[in-house]
Structure formats: C-alpha cells, structure tokens
Amino acid sequence: MSESKTEAIVIKGNESAACAGELLSTRFESSERLARAGKVLAVAWLLALITAFIPIAHFFLVPLFLIAGPVMAFMKYKAETVLEKALGTCPECSKAIDIILDPADKLPKRTYCPDCNKPLQLMYHDGSSK
Numbered sequence: 542m543s544e545s546k547t548e549a550i551v552i553k554g555n556e557s558a559a560c561a562g563e564l565l566s567t568r569f570e571s572s573e574r575l576a577r578a579g580k581v582l583a584v585a586w587l588l589a590l591i592t593a594f595i596p597i598a599h600f601f602l603v604p605l606f607l608i609a610g611p612v613m614a615f616m617k618y619k620a621e622t623v624l625e626k627a628l629g630t631c632p633e634c635s636k637a638i639d640i641i642l643d644p645a646d647k648l649p650k651r652t653y654c655p656d657c658n659k660p661l662q663l664m665y666h667d668g669s670s671k
Contacts, residue, residue, distance in 0.1 A: 549666040554632035562629025578618035585610030
C-alpha cells in the first residue's frame with residue numbers, strides 16, 4: 542500500500558529570508574512499483590505493435606519502443622519515493638504557493654514562484670539532500 546508523507550522543507554528566495562514549507566511525497570511498496578513498471582512496459586510494447594503498421598516509420602519506431610519499454614519500466618521500478626508538490630509561502634512576494642513537482646525531481650531544487658516569477662530554492666529543513 543502506498544504511503545503519503547509530508548515533510549518540512551525550507552523555501553529560500555534570493556533577496557529575502559527563507560520561509561517554511563511542506564513537501565508532499567508518496568512512497569510505493571515493491572509490489573506497487575512492479576505493477577507501475579509493468580504498465581509502462583505494456584504501453585511501450587503496445588505502441589511498438591501499433592507502429593508496426595506505419596509504412597517507413599516502423600523501421601525506427603518499433604525498435605525504439607521495444608528498447609525504451611524495458612528502460613522506462615526499470616526507471617519506474619527504481620523510483621521508491623515520488624515527490625508530488627511543495628506548499629508554502631513565497632519569501633519574495635509573501636503569497637501562498639503550490640508548486641507541482643515532477644516525479645523525477647530531487648531536493649534541493651531550483652524553481653520559480655508561480656505568482657511573482659522570482660527564483661526560489663526548495664531544500665530539506667536540515668539542509669541535507671536525503
């Protein structure tokens with residue numbers, strides 16, 4: 542069963558003091574990671590099967606999907622914890638921010654405030670990269 546977790550982070554700006562924030566993440570068990578990887582592999586190989594009927598393009602699309610499928614499935618299986626979003630207050634404009642993170646993102650991460658577009662850095666509260 543996947544477990545959602547909230548951790549304390551620090552949101553730093555260039556020109557002002559840091560603000561506290563929260564990082565929402567999900568940790569997957571081995572069986573869930575295997576199921577997610579299996580879905581990615583099935584989609585890639587289904588695309589390889591579909592593209593086999595496209596003239597000329599099938600010469601590079603079919604091998605591409607046949608090779609990329611296991612690679613992407615392995616990467617999906619390796620991802621034990623997936624970062625979802627960061628919540629907090631922008632230290633530059635003092636507005637509440639909700640930053641959607643890519644599943645492959647790791648902290649510390651540089652990003653921009655969605656309101657004032659000033660650069661921000663998201664870091665774990667203790668300064669480590671975990």
